[in-house]
Amino acid sequence: MxxxxxxxxxxxxxxxxxxxxxxxxxxxxxxxxxxxxxxxASLYYHFPGGKEQLFLVMAERMFERHRQGxxxxxxxxxxxxxxxxxxxxxxxxxxxxxxxxxxxxxxxxALSSETREQLEQKAHAALLQxxxxxxxxxxxxxxxxxxxxxxxxxxxxxxxxxxxYGELRKxxxxxxxxxxxxxxxxxxxxxxxxxSMLTRRRQCSLLTxxxxxxxxxx
Amino acid sequence: MxxxxxxxxxxxxxxxxxxxxxxxxxxxxxxxxxxxxxxxASLYYHFPGGKEQLFLVMAERMFERHRQGxxxxxxxxxxxxxxxxxxxxxxxxxxxxxxxxxxxxxxxxALSSETREQLEQKAHAALLQxxxxxxxxxxxxxxxxxxxxxxxxxxxxxxxxxxxYGELRKxxxxxxxxxxxxxxxxxxxxxxxxxSMLTRRRQCSLLTxxxxxxxxxx
DNA sequence: ATTATCTATAGATCTATAGATAATGC
DNA sequence: ATTATCTATAGATCTATAGATAATGC
Numbered sequence: 001m002x003x004x005x006x007x008x009x010x011x012x013x014x015x016x017x018x019x020x021x022x023x024x025x026x027x028x029x030x031x032x033x034x035x036x037x038x039x040x041a042s043l044y045y046h047f048p049g050g051k052e053q054l055f056l057v058m059a060e061r062m063f064e065r066h067r068q069g070x071x072x073x074x075x076x077x078x079x080x081x082x083x084x085x086x087x088x089x090x091x092x093x094x095x096x097x098x099x100x101x102x103x104x105x106x107x108x109x110a111l112s113s114e115t116r117e118q119l120e121q122k123a124h125a126a127l128l129q130x131x132x133x134x135x136x137x138x139x140x141x142x143x144x145x146x147x148x149x150x151x152x153x154x155x156x157x158x159x160x161x162x163x164x165y166g167e168l169r170k171x172x173x174x175x176x177x178x179x180x181x182x183x184x185x186x187x188x189x190x191x192x193x194x195x196s197m198l199t200r201r202r203q204c205s206l207l208t209x210x211x212x213x214x215x216x217x218x
Numbered sequence: 219m220x221x222x223x224x225x226x227x228x229x230x231x232x233x234x235x236x237x238x239x240x241x242x243x244x245x246x247x248x249x250x251x252x253x254x255x256x257x258x259a260s261l262y263y264h265f266p267g268g269k270e271q272l273f274l275v276m277a278e279r280m281f282e283r284h285r286q287g288x289x290x291x292x293x294x295x296x297x298x299x300x301x302x303x304x305x306x307x308x309x310x311x312x313x314x315x316x317x318x319x320x321x322x323x324x325x326x327x328a329l330s331s332e333t334r335e336q337l338e339q340k341a342h343a344a345l346l347q348x349x350x351x352x353x354x355x356x357x358x359x360x361x362x363x364x365x366x367x368x369x370x371x372x373x374x375x376x377x378x379x380x381x382x383y384g385e386l387r388k389x390x391x392x393x394x395x396x397x398x399x400x401x402x403x404x405x406x407x408x409x410x411x412x413x414s415m416l417t418r419r420r421q422c423s424l425l426t427x428x429x430x431x432x433x434x435x436x
Numbered sequence: 437a438t439t440a441t442c443t444a445t446a447g448a449t450c451t452a453t454a455g456a457t458a459a460t461g462c
Numbered sequence: 463a464t465t466a467t468c469t470a471t472a473g474a475t476c477t478a479t480a481g482a483t484a485a486t487g488c
Contacts, residue, residue, distance in 0.1 A: 007440070023324035025243035028476060041478080042441050050478065081408075101383055105320040106241035144408040150390055151399055152408070155377055162376040165319055172368055181369055189407025190299075190362040190370070225466070246450060259452080260467050268452065 008046045011036060015058045020099055024055055024107035055107070056115050060122055062098075067126035069095065074134050081138040082187055088131065089160060089179040097164030100127070100157070128153050144187070156186065226264045229254060233276045238317055242273055242325035273325070274333050278340055280316075285344035287313065292352050299356040300405055306349065307378060307397040315382030318345070318375070346371050362405070374404065 004012075014035045018027045029051055033040040047054040073091040077084030092098070104123065108116045131153035138144045159182050163175050172178065222230075232253045236245045247269055251258040265272040291309040295302030310316070322341065326334045349371035356362045377400050381393050390396065 005439085022327055023241070023243065025241065026324060026328055029478090030476075038440085039442060040476085041443080041480095044478070045440060051476095099319075099323055101317075101380065102320045102323040104383060105317055106244060106324045109240055110244055138408075145410050147399060147403070147408065148391065148396075151396055152403075154380065154390075155400065155403065158376060158380040159373055162319065162372070165323060172372075173366065178366075178369055181365060182373065185365070185370075185373065185404065185407070187408050189403070189409075190356075190365065190405050191407075192363050223465085247452090248450075256466085257468060258450085259454095259469080262452070263466060269450095 011043065011046050011054070012058050012061060015054055016062055017096070019055060019058060019107075020096055020103075023102055024110050029054075052111055052115060055111070056119065059103075059119050063119075063122040063126040066095070066098070067130070070127060070130045074130055079137070079141065081134070081143050082183060084134050084138075085156065085183045085186065086180070088134075088156075089183065092160045092163075093175060093179065098161050099164055100161045127157055131156055152186075156182075229261065229264050229272070230276050230279055233272055234280055235314070237273060237276060237325075238314060238321075241320055242269075242328050247272075270329055270333060273329070274337065277321070277337050281337075281340040281344040284313070284316070285348070288345060288348045292348055297355070297359065299352065299361050300401060302352050302356075303374065303401045303404065304398070306352075306374075307401065310378045310381075311393060311397065316379050317382055318379045345375055349374060370404075374400075 011032070015027075015032050018031055018035060021027075022031075029043050030040045032054075033043055043054065044050065047057065049056075069091045070088055073087035074084050077087040100123065104120070108119060111119070128150070132149045135144070135147075135149040135152045139146060139149065160179070163178055173181075229250070233245075233250050236249055236253060239245075240249075246258075247261050248258045250272075251261055261272065262268065265275065267274075287309045288306055291305035292302050295305040318341065322338070326337060329337070346368070350367045353362070353365075353367040353370045357364060357367065378397070381396055381400075391399075
């Protein structure tokens with residue numbers, strides 16, 4: 001358990017911001033050093049292993065933060081699946097965009113296989129595992145029907161992270177509304193539910209204000 | 219409407235494969251030339267604009283293919299949303315992984331702003347627009363409840379593309395099963411539906427074989 | 437002595453340009 | 463003449479190493 005100094009934390013903060021914005025290959029050590037106001041070579045003092053080590057440590061720190069955040073959110077949601085998912089959505093909303101898929105795709109292929117496997121495992125433990133438990137619990141309580149919990153966890157995570165890709169949704173509603181709709185999609189589905197008017201009424205009132213132009217075609 | 223020669227098509231085929239696997243920044247012109255068995259400088263004969271032009275033309279060709287494929291799939295699905303979504307899922311399954319989010323994230327930031335806007339627009343017209351119409355139609359027919367069709371199109375597309383990221387789902391069911399479950403998630407949701415036993419029975423029989431180990435924790 | 441930076445630079449790699457070469461079709 | 467390649471190379475950039483410098487704390 002080695003301590004991480006303040007100056008190194010500063011490096012990691014900047015590295016996380018830049019790497020998450022542009023991806024491993026697009027960001028150079030020079031970019032990171034410039035943002036820090038130091039010279040590129042100075043980064044090797046903090047990370048003798050160079051760019052790959054810097055990325056690895058940065059990503060591990062990030063995943064560990066998410067592991068705690070997601071677990072805490074689920075805890076806070078009590079034992080009601082909708083509340084749990086809302087809390088997880090709120091957690092992701094409070095964090096810098098993960099852009100997990102970009103990272104696991106383009107970035108990981110640029111890394112050594114050991115680094116890649118290490119990060120894949122961390123990502124799984126931090127994000128998929130807690131969400132999976134969440135769905136397994138809801139199934140055990142009889143709250144939801146039987147479906148692969150891994151699939152459900154993956155889909156939910158995918159969609160939450162997708163909210164960060166602003167490129168595809170110009171003029172879309174704010175992310176809190178979208179998150180709420182996604183949760184409703186998960187739980188209620190799209191087909192009408194004549195049996196549970198209460199649930200439907202609550203949803204409608206929540207969405208009504210931004211649903212005026214839904215039926216106009218673009 | 220300029221014709222594209224065979225030799226240039228070959229270049230585009232290889233470029234598409236490599237770019238989609240590794241992303242814009244990870245793939246060099248040398249990589250593409252090597253895979254073609256030619257020298258790197260020879261690529262400038264086909265694309266005087268260099269790497270960026272090659273990527274642009276490749277991506278435009280790909281999006282145009284998807285525009286036709288998705289539209290045809292929806293057409294083939296008739297006027298039943300579930301059948302339409304199944305057909306779209308089958309189309310994506312037949313194609314090389316899009317990895318759309320990776321592309322729109324890491325790759326587009328490396329391109330000039332004109333190229334980026336051009337590609338974002340093509341992606342929207344090819345993928346989101348047809349799916350959006352699909353959901354709008356189902357809403358107009360009263361088949362599904364009112365939700366933002368843009369959000370629904372985005373979510374469905376997101377999840378279909380997510381099936382291509384194998385990194386997060388080791389030991390997961392085959393992609394056809396996952397696609398079917400995602401469609402069921404969209405339409406039926408997770409909460410039990412006591413009113414529509416017919417729908418539930420069909421799903422259960424379809425999934426029964428791969429659902430044996432759902433309740434064991436990992 | 438430790439921490440954190442710097443300068444200078446080697447070595448590798450990548451994009452892009454210039455101009456030559458060979459084959460094919462008119 | 464057109465098509466499609468090649469060789470050679472300039473210029474830029476990126477990672478990484480070696481060794482110097484300055485400040486802080488003991």
